[in-house]
Amino acid sequence: MHLPLEHPMLSTIVDDLATRGWSQQTLFIPDALSRELAHECRQRHAQGALNPAGVGRGAEQEVREAIRGDQIQWIDPGESEPCDRYLHAMDSLRQAINQGLFLGLEDFECHFALYPPGAFYRRHLDRFRDDDRRTVSAVLYLNESWQPTDGGQLRMFLEGDVQRDVEPLAGTLVVFLSGDVPHEVLPAGRERLSLTGWFRRRGNDPF
Template structure:
């Protein structure tokens, strides 16, 4: 794997703004502008851009023996974050700190977290979907963090969150530093096609329902 050497960074150096936990509890989702300070967000953006084509894989849908790639549904490329790389480790540390806060404020019993970088080339999309189905997955909370500087409405690529009757609850511009958190098994959502390369980090907080060391859902 070929990676550009990242600038030195204390893995605990990320500085974040507060989340409205009351809103998350009441609505089931929250949008946090400027969650991460701009210099750190810029470093993550530059890091994502520095990755080589071989560092990404075509994103798929489904799990285990149902896992498949279907570009009629989903067209992004992904890279799972690992502790072996400094900026990736710093992000994972930041989100684990958030897990502790959520558990303290909302008593959700979140056990761990996994996430991947997502790259949507111009024109790429992800059709309507749920991240989890009740009783069939340990994904509890979805997080989406955006890395795109100077993103405008004309650039597209919005995240659309739908209500239980199919109504649009939120249309979210993927602006750098913005964090979206929502219940994984409640909100159908989609990513609209954009006109620029679009980078984000999507992750899931999970309950511990692993069996014999096998994590559900399978990556």
């Protein structure tokens, strides 16, 4: 799913990042692709391919359900046609951000995330203290017919003590600066699916 760099949605995301540090697009991908990705996430989960997510990085990473309760699996190019279509769209977005904001984004990493009923993720930043490569976060939601009473909203903590809640509706994409926007996932009343990823630049770590 290639998007031309002049696509209005890409331009809007770039402008939003420049002016306020975040953007929300309610129909970033077609409904059919959203359903295909949701089916693949559930299928991988049924096969036991998703594992409890950890907090921290490297040798210090550990599973702490009191902080986050989602189950994840990283995706790579060539694994499936729906995933490749999504990755192509995100590469178009990467190029548009680089063209508009000169952030030097080199790649994109992402994983499926499944939150069982009752799961949540406490307030955090996406950028690690000892690794500044994650520059722009991008979350695509895959949940059809989601209702506000189902919970599971993404809550962003913005400047001026402003909170913004985003319903995890299928096809909605949220993009924000990884090191600038604290956020949390509120407890979900039913299974909650997403593709969560990060555009990365070259880090300060020489290794």
